[in-house]
Amino acid sequence: MARKPLIIFLGLAILLLLPIYAAATNDLYLLSLSSRMLIYALAAVSLDLLIGYGGMISLGHAAFFGLGAYVGGILAFHYQEFSLFFGLLPGSNQALIVWPLAVLISALAAAVFGLISLRTSGAYFIMITLALAQMLFFLFTSFSTYGGEDGISLWQRNDFPYLDLDNRYHFYYLCLGLLVGFVGLCQRLVNSRLGMVIRASKQNERRLRALGINPLPYRLVWLTIAGAGAGLAGVLLMNHSHYVSPALLHWTQSGELMVMVILGGLGTLYGPILGAMSLLLLEEWLNQYTEHWQLVLGPLLLLVVLFARRGLYGLLAGRGARDG
Amino acid sequence: MAEPAALLHVEGLSKHFGAVTATDNLNLHIAPGELHALIGPNGAGKTTAVAQIAGELRPDSGQIVFAGHTITDWPIQRRVKLGLARSYQITSLFPQFTALDNVALAVQAHQGHSLRAWRNAHRDPRLREPARLWLEKLGLAGRDEIPAAELAHGEQRQLELAMALATNPRLLLLDEPMAGMGSEDSQRLISLLRSLKGDYTILLVEHDMDAVFALADRITVLVYGQAIACDTPQAIRANEQVRTAYLGEQDV
Ligand SMILES: Nc1ncnc2c1ncn2[C@@H]1O[C@H](COP(=O)(O)OP(=O)(O)OP(=O)(O)O)[C@@H](O)[C@H]1O
Ligand SMILES: [Mg+2]
Numbered sequence: 001m002a003r004k005p006l007i008i009f010l011g012l013a014i015l016l017l018l019p020i021y022a023a024a025t026n027d028l029y030l031l032s033l034s035s036r037m038l039i040y041a042l043a044a045v046s047l048d049l050l051i052g053y054g055g056m057i058s059l060g061h062a063a064f065f066g067l068g069a070y071v072g073g074i075l076a077f078h079y080q081e082f083s084l085f086f087g088l089l090p091g092s093n094q095a096l097i098v099w100p101l102a103v104l105i106s107a108l109a110a111a112v113f114g115l116i117s118l119r120t121s122g123a124y125f126i127m128i129t130l131a132l133a134q135m136l137f138f139l140f141t142s143f144s145t146y147g148g149e150d151g152i153s154l155w156q157r158n159d160f161p162y163l164d165l166d167n168r169y170h171f172y173y174l175c176l177g178l179l180v181g182f183v184g185l186c187q188r189l190v191n192s193r194l195g196m197v198i199r200a201s202k203q204n205e206r207r208l209r210a211l212g213i214n215p216l217p218y219r220l221v222w223l224t225i226a227g228a229g230a231g232l233a234g235v236l237l238m239n240h241s242h243y244v245s246p247a248l249l250h251w252t253q254s255g256e257l258m259v260m261v262i263l264g265g266l267g268t269l270y271g272p273i274l275g276a277m278s279l280l281l282l283e284e285w286l287n288q289y290t291e292h293w294q295l296v297l298g299p300l301l302l303l304v305v306l307f308a309r310r311g312l313y314g315l316l317a318g319r320g321a322r323d324g
Numbered sequence: 325m326a327e328p329a330a331l332l333h334v335e336g337l338s339k340h341f342g343a344v345t346a347t348d349n350l351n352l353h354i355a356p357g358e359l360h361a362l363i364g365p366n367g368a369g370k371t372t373a374v375a376q377i378a379g380e381l382r383p384d385s386g387q388i389v390f391a392g393h394t395i396t397d398w399p400i401q402r403r404v405k406l407g408l409a410r411s412y413q414i415t416s417l418f419p420q421f422t423a424l425d426n427v428a429l430a431v432q433a434h435q436g437h438s439l440r441a442w443r444n445a446h447r448d449p450r451l452r453e454p455a456r457l458w459l460e461k462l463g464l465a466g467r468d469e470i471p472a473a474e475l476a477h478g479e480q481r482q483l484e485l486a487m488a489l490a491t492n493p494r495l496l497l498l499d500e501p502m503a504g505m506g507s508e509d510s511q512r513l514i515s516l517l518r519s520l521k522g523d524y525t526i527l528l529v530e531h532d533m534d535a536v537f538a539l540a541d542r543i544t545v546l547v548y549g550q551a552i553a554c555d556t557p558q559a560i561r562a563n564e565q566v567r568t569a570y571l572g573e574q575d576v
Binding site: 188189191192193194195196197199200203204206207208209210211212213214217218221225 | 378380399400401403404405409410412416417418419420421425428429430432433434437438439440441442443444445446448451487491
């Protein structure tokens with residue numbers, strides 16, 4: 001059990017010191033890549049709330065991720081063009097306006113998805129979440145105002161009080177802070193009364209019902225929270241890459257998030273972070289040698305699923321891997 | 325036949341699974357504080373009857389009245405709020421939770437506030453203390469932190485009962501609580517049930533005839549979904565029809 005605090009401490013120390021290393025070696029790309037890892041880590045943690053803790057196997061999580069990015073992208077687009085959204089609302093480049101809005105809209109979308117999908121379970125739930133997300137994907141490919149399939153390119157990152165997000169160091173530390181904050185929030189969530197109901201519903205729904213708890217409303221709240229987390233990650237990614245496109249909502253993106261969760265460790269909070277980082281690093285590294293890097297990923301994932309029940313994090317942390 | 329004082333009335337309950345009649349025009353009246361045993365051979369429809377009272381199965385016809393409310397069409401959680409609780413013939417726990425977490429969740433189910441998302445439920449004395457008391461009462465003291473999946477079978481059966489009790493029910497539906505228990509554990513459970521008698525109204529499904537005759541105030545005998553007799557233990561023991569249909573095989 002004592003291995004866990006050590007891993008967390010070391011991990012956090014590395015992440016805190018990374019920019020110093022990047023500055024010393026003048027490796028700005030490393031910093032950019034690491035920011036992307038932190039953002040994907042946030043999205044993966046939010047997905048693990050659903051899959052690992054709630055047993056809600058969603059293949060539509062990218063919808064909330066992409067929606068968060070699009071809220072940011074559309075507002076920035078109108079801000080750049082001095083135009084109005086639906087002829088009504090002006091754009092904005094203020095992070096403190098744009099980001100909460102992105103989170104809110106993703107959360108709302110998650111609630112709507114939940115109302116439609118949560119009455120089903122198992123394979124049906126997977127299919128419905130997938131279908132809903134794909135509908136959103138096609139919706140955004142058809143918005144010609146917003147570039148259709150090509151998406152929106154942005155001139156600059158959002159304005160954030162006291163920070164310059166176009167400064168890679170500032171942006172990196174902000175992403176790190178938000179990830180730490182989100183994981184802290186999740187830590188509380190999974191150990192709360194709500195979290196206990198959610199975890200119980202994954203283990204034995206029938207018994208939970210017999211105790212007098214219908215899991216449906218709690219699942220809806222849980223899904224909404226997870227959607228909010230993904231929305232935040234989305235708007236961060238839009239800032240990171242100065243770019244939004246429907247690809248962010250595509251089911252392959254949902255699949256990639258799911259791979260991160262499984263690779264890192266289902267039902268843990270730190271595992272998905274490790275999973276996101278490993279997958280992006282692996283992708284980066286293998287890309288240098290072959291464009292068919294997924295050929296390597298497949299067998300790797302198979303090994304993890306077969307031999308490490310709680311993924312890479314489970315291998316590191318041992319028996320006490322489950323967080324909360 | 326109807327006794328207005330009864331806590332539970334089951335009237336003309338029927339349930340078919342295809343050609344099988346699992347419950348056949350069943351009437352059942354349980355008075356407050358009564359321990360009512362439901363016995364019958366394998367496949368007689370005991371579990372099916374319990375599931376209909378608990379709300380997990382919808383009856384084809386008939387009516388269930390509990391504490392003055394007609395609950396036939398109520399969802400499970402509404403029945404639980406009114407004071408129904410059940411335990412399962414086949415152990416049904418939250419296997420990854422510790423023994424204490426299992427019971428604490430049952431306490432939480434009774435208290436409500438399950439939307440609270442900030443405070444740590446593992447450190448909430450309002451959940452932990454009652455849960456600990458129930459574990460103690462069921463002989464599971466010192467097993468608090470063991471995951472339910474790793475408990476011995478007998479302990480799991482006790483945990484199953486602790487969870488049902490922790491929801492503070494008025495009527496306990498116990499489906500073979502002693503199934504698969506060793507004789508020592510069974511003895512302990514019998515004395516526990518005896519101590520609960522009077523404080524709780526209990527419908528006890530049980531194959532262990534020693535337990536049934538030691539505990540029950542009245543016994544209903546079910547054969548092919550039909551109640552062929554309902555009487556005191558002495559009268560049931562003496563009943564010819566029951567002896568041939570059921571007890572004969574068991575040598576009572
Ligand atoms: N879900 C179901 N679908 C079809 N048939 C069922 C179902 N549940 C029960 N049955 C049938 O209904 C009859 C009554 O079953 P039930 O489980 O209620 O009996 P029981 O008295 O509890 O038996 P036991 O003593 O073995 O627990 C049996 O013939 C059984 O096969
Ligand atoms: Mg049965």
